[in-house]
Amino acid sequence: MGNMSRPLKMGAAAAVVSTRVPGRAQILGSTIASRPSSGSKVVVPRTGHFSQEGRTVQAFAIRESAKLYERLRESFESDERTLHFVGHQANQRMLESICERCGIAPERHHANVEWFGNTGAASSASVLSMQWEKWQPRDDVAVVGVGAGLTWSSYLVRFGGSV
16 A cells, blocks of 8 residues: 555646636736756656756746746736736745745745645635635735746736625
């Protein structure tokens, strides 16, 4: 049966997006990029164990996440709106490093990694979902992610009226 002493942590996320029916939030300023030449830095084989160059990948993730957040801030920050941050939930220390680099106040940083661990591609979306009812009409949420490949992406969720 294997070692069952450590619980398996998994996550999934989905979103209903419409270009015709307005919701209480809009997705703005989305970006995605990749560096396939660095694909060997994170390996998820079909069988076997996940492996990565931990320090290299973490340094890359912190650097790129900070750049992505700054671009969203430059493009969308205004005095009339409150800008929040949700990053890829790889580990708490990485998220704290990004917040330190970018001057993100603790009350504007939202995370769940301390409760659920790294849930991969579902991590940022799960934070958004957990906070969904708390976001106010003047809130903007900068969502930033880094993944295998190496890939990185960002988007801004702008909350407005209620539907």
